[in-house]
Amino acid sequence: MTDTGNCILCGKCMEVCPLLRASGQEELSPRAKANLSALLASDIEALQEKDAAELAGLCLGCGRCKQKCPQGVDVPALVADLRGKHPGFRGWLWNKWLKHARELWPSTSLAARLIPSGMQPERLSPFLKAMQLLKSGNGLKPFVRIKTLPKNHAGTSMMLFSGCTARYVRPEWQHTALDLLSRLGIDVVKGKFGCCGMGLECAGFQTDAAQMRDTNVLAWRKAGKPKIVTLCASCHKGLAEYSKNFEDAVEARQWIEALTPISRLVLQGCYVLTPQAPEWIGYHRPCHMQHQDTDHAFLSAVLGEKLLEPDDRQCCGFGGVMQLGSPELCTQVNERCWQSLDGADTVLTGCSACVAQLAASAPENIQVGHWLEILDLEDDA
């Protein structure tokens, strides 16, 4: 149960909510949602089917308000709680999901993050594999050659947490990550990781999310608790928020310390740009990049002055299940994001949801990709 009663109405969350910024509608603010949740917590039946459907349009799940709140109010968790408790919402989600499959499934390219209860990635894997054929991004031409990579991790064992998008939709990210780990001299331990569970949790499918968490922790234990390398900021955040799946506080700490973004491993390498490098490259910092941003540190070191630094950090507007309920609000948020990236001819990021959203909405002639795509692994300098 998420605590709803701590809000002191300080308004700090209002400064950072991308939904409020884009829409100007105070009823969509985190503070309003915290208050609504407090009201409904006492009487969940008061949440009528219509409210339940509208609830899907209330939150991008970016987590910015939670980071800012001095009282520890977790608005996205409150919204997820309500979604999970209310059968009207689940029914509505199913209805939208199935009736609008033709438009929604391909356009998200991230089905695994939104899959309703009982439709686990294993069961959907033929569909998800077929999505590999769909254009979910432009696919960048590599323009960074690797001269040297650090050797300090050589001989260590690690697991790769690829995430659903890299596994099912963009397998080249997974191949690049595995190639990098091999070049770093890391012994990659195989293990049966599933989805991180964050998308399911946000959509209110908490039982399914808990099963995913159990699967992942078990796989890590079986592998001897090595480091877990991530390549998506959202997956990393999802994994970092596991709290109830451990034997004790020591194991919980080991899990957190095991999580390692791949950019951290390659940060100390030496790289050279090829003549094909774009002129101006924008970096989109994902909202879910709530750990130290080593993706940005890596790109800053490699790209130098080519890297544009947006003045303002904007949300891409992906929004998970909010895409089903309020696509127009997602678009408003997304437009502000593109304004902040003005001048870039290529945009890089390190989150699968952000890649999908930005690639789908990019102005003409602007390329979008995961930063892993810029590494030329065919031709070492």
Ligand code: SF4
């Ligand atoms: S920051 Fe926290 S305490 Fe302040 S208004 Fe927002 S939810 Fe309430």
Ligand code: SF4
């Ligand atoms: S999670 Fe993001 S979109 Fe949702 S209320 Fe908080 S800041 Fe706003």
